[in-house]
Structures are given as structure tokens and as C-alpha cells.
Amino acid sequence: xxxxxxxxxxxxxxxxxxxxxxxxxxxxxxxxxxxxxxxxxxxxxxxxxxxxxxxxxxxxxxx
Numbered sequence: 558x559x560x561x562x563x564x565x566x567x568x569x570x571x572x573x574x575x576x577x578x579x580x581x582x583x584x585x586x587x588x589x590x591x592x593x594x595x596x597x598x599x600x601x602x603x604x605x606x607x608x609x610x611x612x613x614x615x616x617x618x619x620x
Contacts, residue, residue: 572610 564571575595576583587594593610607618 568610568613568615571615575608 575597582598582600584596585593586596595608597606597608604620609616
């Protein structure tokens with residue numbers, strides 16, 4: 558399923574919030590000029606999400 562919606566924050570603000578949160582651990586898995594792949598891990602619930610950043614969109618995969 559694909560869900561699209563408008564977010565009022567810029568992609569840069571979203572990226573910064575995902576990379577610098579006290580609620581989870583973020584690890585950059587891949588960084589190229591075209592995309593950046595980040596794994597977000599929740600240390601309390603042992604869950605993770607996969608985030609892909611592109612020039613004009615962000616894609617988040619969760620369990």
C-alpha cells in the first residue's frame with residue numbers, strides 16, 4: 558500500500574529530526590548523491606524502520 562500526504566515541514570527538517578532524535582537510534586546505511594538510506598531503531602521495543610531520502614521525497618518502511 559502506498560500512502561501520500563502533504564507535510565508542512567521541509568525535507569531537510571524531516572531528515573534532521575530523523576537523524577537527531579532522543580527517541581531512537583539512527584544509522585546511515587547508504588549515502589549517495591541520489592539517495593540516503595537510514596535505519597531507525599527503537600531501543601525500548603526492539604523495532605526498526607527503513608527510511609529512504611531522495612531529492613524531493615522521503616519513503617518510510619515500517620513493520
